[in-house]
Every structure is written in C-alpha cells, then in structure tokens.
Amino acid sequence: MNGAILQVGNLKQQQNFVPLPxxxxxxxxxxxxxxxxxxxxxxxxxxxxxxxxxxxxxxxxxxxxxxxxxxxxxxxxxxxxxxxxxxxxxxxxxxxxxxxxxxxxxxxxxxxxxxxxxxxxxxxxxxxxxxxxxxxxHPNPLVLRVIEVIPPEPPKLYHMVEQVLSYADLPPVLLELEVIDLRDLADTVRPEAYLVPCRSGGLSDLSAPVYFLDERPQQRQNWTLLGCERSLQFHCHYYGDAPPRVEMCPRQLVKPNGQATILKCCLLEYDFEQQGQVMTVPWGTDLKLIENALRQLFCGGAGHG
Structure with missing residues (x-):
C-alpha cells in the first residue's frame, strides 16, 4: 500500500489479503x-x-x-x-x-x-x-509443485524456490516437493557399468562401476547412460555413438496434472519456458530467473532473465 489511502468496502471477501508494508x-x-x-x-x-x-x-x-x-x-x-x-x-x-x-x-x-x-x-x-x-x-495460498531429481539432497531447485519466496513480491505460495530418485532409475537396469552426468550428482555408489561423463573417460566402456538428451549429445560427440540410456529429465518423466509446476531441463540455457501450468527453467538457473518464472506463472507477466 506504501502510503496510499486504502479503499475499504470490498476487502472482507478477499482471500490471501496481507497488508504490506x-x-x-x-x-x-x-x-x-x-x-x-x-x-x-x-x-x-x-x-x-x-x-x-x-x-x-x-x-x-x-x-x-x-x-x-x-x-x-x-x-x-x-x-x-x-x-x-x-x-x-x-x-x-x-x-x-x-x-x-x-x-x-x-x-x-x-x-x-x-x-x-x-x-x-x-x-x-x-x-x-x-x-x-x-x-x-482468508488464507488460501497457491500451491506450486516442485519436481526435482535426487541426489544431491536437499534438492537444489526446491531450496532455490524457497529462497525466492522468502524475499520476492509474490502471492502466498506453498511448495509441494515431488522427487525423482536417480538411484531408483538406475535400479531399473543391470548394466556392466553406469555413465552418469557428473561426479557432483552423488551417484558414485551404484550396483556396477560408475563413470562420469563430465570427466570424458578415455576408454569407451559397455555402459548404460543415466542421463538426459543433453548428456546423450555429449556422448555422441565424445564417442560417436548412442549408448543404452535411462531417461532422467524431469520434463520427460513427469506429466502435467493441471497444477502449477516448476522443473529443470538441460536443453534450456538462458531463459525459462512455460507450457500451460508448467514452468521449465534451465538446469543451471539462478534466483532472478526463478523469480521471473514464478511471477509469469502466478501473476501473468515478467521480464525474462
């Protein structure tokens, strides 16, 4: 409100009314x-x-x-x-x-x-x-489904959305975390070896030897790639072929359910994309981009990151 005179008469029926400052x-x-x-x-x-x-x-x-x-x-x-x-x-x-x-x-x-x-x-x-x-x-907050892979834990995107909601001028939002456990995905196959995107993902202890795509192993192994389309592109560039692969991209694994949703995708690099109630941000997103994405999703307008 910031000093403007509050117009009364139609406030009682409003939901989520919070006087600020x-x-x-x-x-x-x-x-x-x-x-x-x-x-x-x-x-x-x-x-x-x-x-x-x-x-x-x-x-x-x-x-x-x-x-x-x-x-x-x-x-x-x-x-x-x-x-x-x-x-x-x-x-x-x-x-x-x-x-x-x-x-x-x-x-x-x-x-x-x-x-x-x-x-x-x-x-x-x-x-x-x-x-x-x-x-x-009359609290009736919006609900945002956050789709994120684990490990690492706690899920990074969920933590970043929490940070944004702690300071951004947005409607009241509650978070619902839905995780995709990469260890469960890995257990759906029994390969001679696994190739995972990077060492920082916390996937060094699986049921077979683990190699890391970001380290570009010199020797091509008979592995199964636990990765997304971008990881597959890297593999094709490094080794000239497409290995067996287990999909891990939240955008591919999770179907829209009509609920406001935010998730990450490696194929995006500098901006977000919206499809209905689903907002997709880059895998390496930042707080400002997430804030703009949430404003677009819940308020219908924002400058892109």
Whole structure:
C-alpha cells in the first residue's frame, strides 16, 4: 500500500489479503464490545496515524477483531477515519506467535496459517520476527509443485524456490516437493557399468562401476547412460555413438496434472519456458530467473532473465 489511502468496502471477501508494508498495521488494546457496529463507531470517532490501514483490537480476555480503515488523508501526522470495514471478529480470528515467521512475507504467513489449520474463512493474526505483527486474511495460498531429481539432497531447485519466496513480491505460495530418485532409475537396469552426468550428482555408489561423463573417460566402456538428451549429445560427440540410456529429465518423466509446476531441463540455457501450468527453467538457473518464472506463472507477466 506504501502510503496510499486504502479503499475499504470490498476487502472482507478477499482471500490471501496481507497488508504490506506491515507498518500500516496497528495493534491496539480495546475493552469495548466485540461487535461490528460498535467497533465501526469506535474507530470512526478516533484519529489514526497517517500510515495506518489495518487496526487489530485485542482485549484482556484474549479476544481479537480486525478492521480496515480508510483515512481522510495522509498529509498530517494523524488523520480522521472516513470509513471502516470490519474484516474479522473474535470467532474468526486465530492468534499465532512464531518468532521465525517474517510478518512481511506472504508465503511465510500462509505457511504458518496452514500449519495451524487456519481455514480460508478465518483471519490469522501473527506476532512474528522481532515481535512485529501482521495478518493474513482468508488464507488460501497457491500451491506450486516442485519436481526435482535426487541426489544431491536437499534438492537444489526446491531450496532455490524457497529462497525466492522468502524475499520476492509474490502471492502466498506453498511448495509441494515431488522427487525423482536417480538411484531408483538406475535400479531399473543391470548394466556392466553406469555413465552418469557428473561426479557432483552423488551417484558414485551404484550396483556396477560408475563413470562420469563430465570427466570424458578415455576408454569407451559397455555402459548404460543415466542421463538426459543433453548428456546423450555429449556422448555422441565424445564417442560417436548412442549408448543404452535411462531417461532422467524431469520434463520427460513427469506429466502435467493441471497444477502449477516448476522443473529443470538441460536443453534450456538462458531463459525459462512455460507450457500451460508448467514452468521449465534451465538446469543451471539462478534466483532472478526463478523469480521471473514464478511471477509469469502466478501473476501473468515478467521480464525474462
């Protein structure tokens, strides 16, 4: 909101409403009746700080109410309240305290609300990091399926998406990890030897000798390649033939299910691609590219990396 006057009247039915920056949230003691009409009159008779948009009222009985206020202006230090919309009364408020939750992050607030079974018709009031307060009204976060191969563990793409959600200005998103275990894929064959893309993949201990494509073994072995199309291209360049191969590319192994999904593919190098609800990023992606991909997926627009 950043200082603009909040327009009230249609906020109560919104889902995933998180006021930001949370300096616009005021946490105030109140001993009046927890009734919408009474609260509206109470706030209309008061002045508020010129940055206040949301007022959380709390009493000695640990009852809460949340109201949005429309200020008369922003020029003076304090200003009258012109309109009030009561968003939640005590019966639909859930008070949560977690010092590890960033009150300025939508996804963090949504994750905490879901953890505590706050429903989509309730409002979570969160005392988070540094004892700062915010709300998530009617939490109903988006869900992102993250497809990633293991090892290594923890999965790199999942960790990077978590990082992006910790700072990016995006809707609240919860992650669902779906892993493809390369060791299980390797167990589907019984070759004389395996050829895997690189030593850093954590695949040095399989049921047969293991060679590493990125080290370009001098002697061509009777191996099976555990790799993707790009690995096959490397092999053809190095040795002039195509070996037996077990596919490991998430893009080839996982079918779209209508759910928002992010995965990696070696055939992409500098940008992402979107097919319906599936977003594909390069294997060597970075945080900025992932942020742009998520913004495109969930908000419908972004500059490409």
């Amino acid at each position: 949370y300096r616009c949230v005021s946490f105030q003691p109140y001993e009046g009746e927890m009734n919408a009409a009474v609260i509206e009159r109470y706030l209309l008779d008061r002045e508020v700080y010129r940055r206040t948009d949301i007022v959380i009222l709390h009493n000695s009985h640990q009852e809460y109410a949340v109201a949005a206020v429309q200020r008369a202006g922003s020029d003076t230090l304090f200003t009258p309240v012109e309109k009030v919309e009561v968003l939640a009364l005590s019966e639909s408020c859930v008070f949560l305290s977690d010092p590890n939750t960033d009150p300025g992050n939508r996804s963090a607030l949504a994750k905490l609300a879901v953890k505590h079974a706050v429903s989509a018709d309730q409002t979570a009031i969160v005392i988070g990091a540094f004892d700062h307060v915010n709300i998530i009204h």
